[in-house]
Amino acid sequence: MKPLPMTEKSLRESLAGAVSDRNPLRFYIPATMSVQERRPRTLKHGDTFAVFDHYGDIVSTESSPEGLFNEDTRFLSGFHLLINGRRWLLLGSTVQDNNALLSADLTNPDFFDGGALVLPRDTIHIMRSKFLWEAACYERLAIRNFDDRPHAINLSFVFEADFADIFEVRGHSRRKRGRVSITTATDDAVVFRYTGLDSVERCTTIQFDPKPDHLDRQIAIFELDLEPRKRTSLFVTVSCNETPVAEKAGKRFFVGLRKARRALRVAASGAASVETSNAVFNEVLCRS
Numbered sequence: 001m002k003p004l005p006m007t008e009k010s011l012r013e014s015l016a017g018a019v020s021d022r023n024p025l026r027f028y029i030p031a032t033m034s035v036q037e038r039r040p041r042t043l044k045h046g047d048t049f050a051v052f053d054h055y056g057d058i059v060s061t062e063s064s065p066e067g068l069f070n071e072d073t074r075f076l077s078g079f080h081l082l083i084n085g086r087r088w089l090l091l092g093s094t095v096q097d098n099n100a101l102l103s104a105d106l107t108n109p110d111f112f113d114g115g116a117l118v119l120p121r122d123t124i125h126i127m128r129s130k131f132l133w134e135a136a137c138y139e140r141l142a143i144r145n146f147d148d149r150p151h152a153i154n155l156s157f158v159f160e161a162d163f164a165d166i167f168e169v170r171g172h173s174r175r176k177r178g179r180v181s182i183t184t185a186t187d188d189a190v191v192f193r194y195t196g197l198d199s200v201e202r203c204t205t206i207q208f209d210p211k212p213d214h215l216d217r218q219i220a221i222f223e224l225d226l227e228p229r230k231r232t233s234l235f236v237t238v239s240c241n242e243t244p245v246a247e248k249a250g251k252r253f254f255v256g257l258r259k260a261r262r263a264l265r266v267a268a269s270g271a272a273s274v275e276t277s278n279a280v281f282n283e284v285l286c287r288s
Helices: 006-015 249-269 279-287
Strands: 041-045 048-054 068-070 071-076 079-082 090-094 102-107 112-114 116-119 124-132 138-145 150-161 180-187 189-195 201-209 219-226 232-241
Touching: 041 090, 041 102, 041 124, 048 124, 048 138, 068 232, 071 232, 079 124, 090 189, 124 249, 138 150, 138 219, 138 249, 150 201, 201 249, 219 232, 232 249
Parallel strands: none
Antiparallel strands: 041 048, 048 068, 068 071, 079 150, 090 102, 102 124, 112 116, 124 138, 138 232, 150 219, 180 189, 189 201, 201 232
């Protein structure tokens, strides 16, 4: 089965909630669905922060506040992980108390071919791990086939970058915007470039390891042959204002994770510890 990029269009149409300039509440973020249902997951490091849904995806709807932001500009406005053109099933997700790492457990839905069940749900498992470090988002997919038989799956990423500023994300519409261009810079990387009205160029680089079987302007496709009871890993790096680098995304993930954890330990060692009887307030303190 082939991936269905139109899935993103249908998501956009079903969840869109644009606000007109004539609306006096044009800076208000419309409530198109329950916050509890969406359970946004947030990460932050320095001037960079990211808002994901509970799958670890970025839902690319016009009214969505999700994305990867750096210095008040959204460098990534859509990022969806699909299996055979469909969304994974969510088992659970969490952000560590120290705001260092987002983890999401995913599994496959049922797939049928001519009425026959060819891939039962809960056969393929993914542990999705994401963190931010120095204006980049690092991601690892740890994939495991729990079946006694091999399975071939089509794993795809669908992505986009709108370079909206924080006011546009909150509903303000601009009469003029800059120009966006997209290039497949190498066989493992896509670069979005945006030249603003201020003539400043910003860029988003999405780099994969290993290289995809197919890489286009807005989709990367991996044709995976998963052996019985075996594991494999994929890595993705999304960088703000950085062009593709020779170093593989897999190596950058582990190097960046070590640096991020070390920096958190150093920061925590010199900070006062405050704990209250309110669990929510404790979580806010841990992330501040």
